[in-house]
Amino acid sequence: MNKEMPLTGAQSVAHAMRQINPDVVAAFPITPQTDIMMNFAKFHSDGKVDTELVRVESEHSAMSCCVGASAAGARAMTATASAGLALMWEILGVASGSRLPIAMAVVNRALSSPINIHCDHSDSMGCRDHGWIQIYNETNQEAYESVFLAVKLAEKVMLPCMICLDGFITSHGVQNVTLHDDKQMKGFVRDYEPKKWLLNTDDPHTVGPLELQDYYFETQKQRADAMIQAKEEYLKIGKELARITGNEYPLFEEYQMDDAEAVVIVMNSTAGNTKAVIDKMRKDGKKVGLLKPRLFRPFPYKEIAEALKHKKYTAVLDRSESYGANAPLYAEIKSALYEADSKPKLKSYIFGLGGRNILEPDIEKVYDELLSGKFDHLETGYIGLRGE
Amino acid sequence: MNYKQLVNKPQKLAPGHRSCAGCGFPPIVRTVLASTDSPIVASCATGCLEVTTTIYPFTSWKIPFIHSAFENSAATISGVEAAYKALKRSGKIPKDKEIKFVAFGGDGGTFDIGLQSLSGALERGHDFVYVLYDNEAYMNTGIQRSSGTPMGASTTTAPAGKVHQGKEEWKKDMAKIAVAHNIPYVAQASVHNPIDLSMKAEKAFSTKGPAFLIVFQPCQTGWKYPMEKTMEIAKLAVESKFWPLYEVENGKYKLNYKPSKNVPIEEYLKPQGRYKHLFRPDNKQIIEKIQQHVNEEWEKLVNLCRD
Ligand SMILES: Cc1ncc(C[n+]2csc(CCOP(=O)(O)OP(=O)(O)O)c2C)c(N)n1
Numbered sequence: 001m002n003k004e005m006p007l008t009g010a011q012s013v014a015h016a017m018r019q020i021n022p023d024v025v026a027a028f029p030i031t032p033q034t035d036i037m038m039n040f041a042k043f044h045s046d047g048k049v050d051t052e053l054v055r056v057e058s059e060h061s062a063m064s065c066c067v068g069a070s071a072a073g074a075r076a077m078t079a080t081a082s083a084g085l086a087l088m089w090e091i092l093g094v095a096s097g098s099r100l101p102i103a104m105a106v107v108n109r110a111l112s113s114p115i116n117i118h119c120d121h122s123d124s125m126g127c128r129d130h131g132w133i134q135i136y137n138e139t140n141q142e143a144y145e146s147v148f149l150a151v152k153l154a155e156k157v158m159l160p161c162m163i164c165l166d167g168f169i170t171s172h173g174v175q176n177v178t179l180h181d182d183k184q185m186k187g188f189v190r191d192y193e194p195k196k197w198l199l200n201t202d203d204p205h206t207v208g209p210l211e212l213q214d215y216y217f218e219t220q221k222q223r224a225d226a227m228i229q230a231k232e233e234y235l236k237i238g239k240e241l242a243r244i245t246g247n248e249y250p251l252f253e254e255y256q257m258d259d260a261e262a263v264v265i266v267m268n269s270t271a272g273n274t275k276a277v278i279d280k281m282r283k284d285g286k287k288v289g290l291l292k293p294r295l296f297r298p299f300p301y302k303e304i305a306e307a308l309k310h311k312k313y314t315a316v317l318d319r320s321e322s323y324g325a326n327a328p329l330y331a332e333i334k335s336a337l338y339e340a341d342s343k344p345k346l347k348s349y350i351f352g353l354g355g356r357n358i359l360e361p362d363i364e365k366v367y368d369e370l371l372s373g374k375f376d377h378l379e380t381g382y383i384g385l386r387g388e
Numbered sequence: 389m390n391y392k393q394l395v396n397k398p399q400k401l402a403p404g405h406r407s408c409a410g411c412g413f414p415p416i417v418r419t420v421l422a423s424t425d426s427p428i429v430a431s432c433a434t435g436c437l438e439v440t441t442t443i444y445p446f447t448s449w450k451i452p453f454i455h456s457a458f459e460n461s462a463a464t465i466s467g468v469e470a471a472y473k474a475l476k477r478s479g480k481i482p483k484d485k486e487i488k489f490v491a492f493g494g495d496g497g498t499f500d501i502g503l504q505s506l507s508g509a510l511e512r513g514h515d516f517v518y519v520l521y522d523n524e525a526y527m528n529t530g531i532q533r534s535s536g537t538p539m540g541a542s543t544t545t546a547p548a549g550k551v552h553q554g555k556e557e558w559k560k561d562m563a564k565i566a567v568a569h570n571i572p573y574v575a576q577a578s579v580h581n582p583i584d585l586s587m588k589a590e591k592a593f594s595t596k597g598p599a600f601l602i603v604f605q606p607c608q609t610g611w612k613y614p615m616e617k618t619m620e621i622a623k624l625a626v627e628s629k630f631w632p633l634y635e636v637e638n639g640k641y642k643l644n645y646k647p648s649k650n651v652p653i654e655e656y657l658k659p660q661g662r663y664k665h666l667f668r669p670d671n672k673q674i675i676e677k678i679q680q681h682v683n684e685e686w687e688k689l690v691n692l693c694r695d
Contacts, residue, residue: 023474052470057508061463067456068467074474094456198452201427208455209442
């Protein structure tokens, strides 16, 4: 039975994990992820799941434990943020290189230094080239449903997948969430049935060998191919999930895009504020729209270029820096547009680092700037930065 | 197990791996793996053992094997063992099927970078055996000092020179660190005594919960002695009381071997190139210091075993 209830993003993700009932979950606290594991641990203590819950001594071991469990033949999950994700970095590559379908919620938080517990995307962007599928989520409902999509997608293409949601804003903000029927969701993810698994001791195999010049390159090409394949599979599995949830899982969401002249591209919770700004500006007859990427890895270059082809002005809002280079999302959009015959004038904005608020008037200002056509597209804009 | 039984056990580590001639760890791994008849899954830290036995597309491991990284052999096997419990519960593994778990690591991967993950796994009480093959340096990257390198040994990052005479700190006492976790079984063994090693491995595998074995493994490349002398050097380490064979069962210490005659430490140090500089007349006092340290540690151990 479906149930609508007010939940934080962290509670929503924990409920998804409860319904999936993974074989092994590794847990280590870090703000603002901790609430996911505390909620899940309560489900565990109350016998609502029979997961093997391993309370490891670090995130490095959390990912190592997931690697061992997944290779052993178990469905393995964990969650982290910021420094925790950074500490896992080496083992993230082991997970994807060993083709292990681990699912992990990442509650986006700024990286040190200085230490800061609030939202930006520097953590997940910092590991974007590490062979993990990345799904970004605007709402608690999206975060909840993406967990199911992630598990199934990961197991289909044999690559790990992270489900990204904004620290505090999504993880701790309460929204009404529709929890879908337990049985139905269990039926959707089904059991994990790996082809090769360590605990199948009658068919021994070696995981994580030394590969030198003669093989390593080919292995990497296979990983790259699997990542490309993940795009189609994401859409297919999304369609299947839509039959249960009634929601859609596009590569990116388009909001008021049909006749839009000025487009903002932004991921996660800020897309919600942007929609409110669009509703307001549309009433004044302004042709504004939003493109919200959901699948960031693999990145849907072709489809995004197609969606932006006839737009006049586009701004990309990044919630992370890439010091001395183009901001991560901006760089992808720019490269998506390179081959297009017709393309919008494009500008990069950085916003919200370390949890700095972004308000509706800030976004309205971006649209106004775009619509005026008078902006320096080569200069990076900083939204809400003091001293400007 | 006697020698005959031991050598007649099925080989779980195939020949043809690429470790150096005279390397100590192949017999260690074979003896340990032969000491249980249950199916067994192994994890291994990055290091000589891993890189010489798993060069793709070949593998020497006839049992399920996983290598993840340098510092997480114990955390990785934690995950495998957790999966075993979960899959048994869900019925994917038959209730009556017993699988054993072993994690291997070198001294660097255990004393140093992997200490946290090992400590975590021991504290959580996973049912596995950790085997540390102790060759007293980072051999895979070219004989750099580890905290398992003994005082006085020359390594590539603590070389003997005009001012410094090799490693200047004592070897970390890894067994005591393991014992401090209050785990059911800890033991020190040596490659030259496979019967003792196999007895300890058998005990470790039949222990419920974590068990920890440190096995002394001379390395001809790093220690600089002729390759056929590995067993001899290991034996000298034990006879000179540099490497006592003992076990700690549920906190109770037991000495497994008492050398019958006094072998001075020089006899153990002399054949090894890594100690060559100690035999210069001006370094005489270092050997004396080592001898004194060995005597004191032995006394402490004998007292612990008496209690
Ligand atoms: C995080 C990390 N740091 C450094 C290395 C390089 N490295 C690989 S093996 C090794 C030394 C291994 O030494 P030890 O654990 O003593 O095992 P041995 O090679 O002697 O068998 C080092 C430093 C690595 N693989 N990973």
